[in-house]
Amino acid sequence: MSETTVPIAITGGSYNEYINWIEEAIDKKHIRYYEYENFNNIEEIGSGKFGIVYRATWKNSHNYLALKSFFNLNNITIKEIVNELKLQREVDFHENIIHFFGLTRENQNDNSKKYWLVMEYANNGTLQEYLEKYFNTLTWNDKFNMALQLAHAVLCLHDEGIMHRDLHSRNVLVNQNTIKLADLGLSKRIDEANNSRLEFGLRETPVPGTPNTYLDLYTECWNGEPDNRPNINQIVAKLKELKYNLTNxxxxxxxxxxxxxxxxxxxxxxxxxxxxxxxxxxxxxxxxxxxxxx
Known part of the structure; x- marks a missing residue:
């Protein structure tokens, strides 16, 4: 990123330093600030470990934005917010990564300064919800397309030296049938992260009717030895091959x-x-x- 788009660095790691980082980034217009009173039709659409997600329209627009709030804005949470803001700006150009628009605050007079993220709204919800609703009507061409889009998003992160670290179907959104990778707050620089391990050695049960070639690919991704798993470039190449073979x-x-x-x-x-x-x-x-x- 260029110096004109990078907010100031954090020299320490205290709550106040993270808040100062955010406020200086807003003052210098590295991050856009949205006045909360200009949001309309605010409606809760989901919740998670850290907070609640709403959808809302902005001023006279009929298009929805997503507002991501946080239950407890402590040092851990604010650190993850700042981390998400930093990483989001590096990959915001990619069509399969959810777009970050700026920040807002519900109560301007609240000295605790509880910032909310203003994000792209995904009208089809999480990938988990989408598959629960549409799995039986999606063709394998549709499924390979979505898998390839997600792989391209992960490839973009890796190209920027970023590891997601919390990749699952609830952190992947679907907007107008297009994959949108979200929740970069737990992400980490690849050179800072260790090889991940499958918790308790659990594996997914293969879905009946899954083409063997696709089953082979994601089974390889579960290999107990991380060095034997395909890298993201190999996964993208294989998915492209599988998608091409759908014409057979x-x-x-x-x-x-x-x-x-x-x-x-x-x-x-x-x-x-x-x-x-x-x-x-x-x-x-x-x-x-x-x-x-x-």
Whole structure:
């Protein structure tokens, strides 16, 4: 980043120093400040470990923004806010990372100075919510697209020397069916972070019908030895390859069978069950898939 866009450095780590960093960044217009009274239609849309998220419109605009508040603005929380602001500005250009717009305060007369983040609003909620609602109607092409978008967002972080450290489906948002990686507060410089370990050795249960090639990829990402896991560049390359292969007849046949089975076709349901069991589409299915173009 250039010197004209980087707020002042923090020489220590106390609460007051973090607050001073924020206020000086606002004064120097490195960070935009939004007057809280200009927000309208404020509505709670979610909550998490650190606070509540609202959506609101700004002045006369009909477009929503997200307002991220915090339960307890102590030294730990304010440190994470400042960390998120710093890292957000380095990757804010990327279309698959949630955009940061500025800061506001609910009560201008509150000496505790409880700042809220003003962020891009994601109209489809978290990835977890989105998949719970739409998983069965999404095609594998849709799913590979979303996986590739998320991988591109992580690649952007790594290119900037940033490790997310809290990547899960509730910290990934979906806006107009586009992936938006969020919550960079716990992120850390890669050279400061150690290799992560899977908590308690738990693994995800594979979803029935997942293409074997995709199953192989994310199983490799669980390898108990971090050095044996694919890096993000390899993951992006593999996802691009898988997405390209979706034009092949086997994937097309699978999706056509799946669509016909959902409409109640008994033969398609039988063949689809066989595909789930085998994890692949054989030549007979490929030759017959045109029967189910509905």
């Amino acid at each position: 007849d086997d994937f097309r046949a699978f999706e056509l069978y799946q669509h016909a089975a959902n409409l109640g076709d008994s033969e398609a349901q039988y063949n689809l069950a066989s595909m789930y069991e085998n994890g692949e589409v054989n030549e007979t299915y490929i030759n017959k898939h045109t029967l189910y173009q509905v």
